[in-house]
Amino acid sequence: MPEIRQNEKISHRIEGPFFIIQLINPDNLNALEGEDYIYLGELLELADKNPDVYFTILQSSGRFFSSGADFKGIAKAQEDNGAKYASETSKWLSNFVARNVYVTDVFIKHSKVLVCCLNGPAIGLSAALVALCDIVYSMNDKVYLLYPFANLGLVTEGGTAISLPLKFGANTTYERLMFNKPFNYDIMTKSAFISKNFNMPSSNTEAFNAELLKELKGKVEGLYLPSCLGMKKLLKSNHIGSFNEINSMEVNESLKYWVDGEPLRRFSQLGSKQRKHRL
């Protein structure tokens, strides 16, 4: 495997045709800073380039899949007043637009089959990445996806302006996004977003990951795996143009909000527990 720097919050390994990426920072619910999202993108690119890999598996640890952007990382970005930035626009182009557009793009164009092992809730950009996966399995019915953009002074990101209506229907998406409500297990099963619920206790993410991987190994036995990649390419071709377009539109729309500062005020309230998401 080509060399890549290490990241203490994300591990990776290869087992047969599976490139397995795991979020391993359960203490802060697998929240990710900008650099971590970039690292995740780089890992996907590694998987993409490896001719022996056919499936990219996203696993997590602990009780949450990922609580999204790390508010400590956002605070660091806010304080990043180095002389290198000529303006607030310049600062947020670097600290938000470039990172966000990169990781979203890597997920959109990924050529291997993306499988998400959803062990618990996912929030924000991480939940957007879950919605870009091709197959999602859940550990139990406690999972949900929350896109708290209205509560944080943001707009859709990570391709969600397309992925959510596509996967959950337009009106459900409007209702959940406008009123900052989670896409809960019932919505996810009604829309066949989740392919199988493993019905395992929330305390047992490692067992869920192991059981799911074992099942996947059984499922791929005897398959001609290049056919899977060929089909992924064709299925992806249905929407790739729209995803590319929305990726650029979303970050450019969001940029105004970051420059204006409302998300920073709200993230800071979240960090000091003065603001909560309604779940």
Ligand code: CAA
């Ligand atoms: N960043 C940093 N730390 C986080 C975190 C985050 N996003 N989410 C949780 N944590 C930390 C908490 O601070 C807490 O740490 P301490 O034990 O040191 O206090 C620990 O994880 C456990 O969290 P809670 O005690 O809050 O657990 P809970 O079960 O009561 O609540 C939660 C869980 C609803 C996810 C709540 O933690 C929460 O609302 N977190 C923020 C989620 C969020 O809004 N993320 C950003 C989404 S926006 C985005 O991702 C887009 C973007 O690009 C900006």
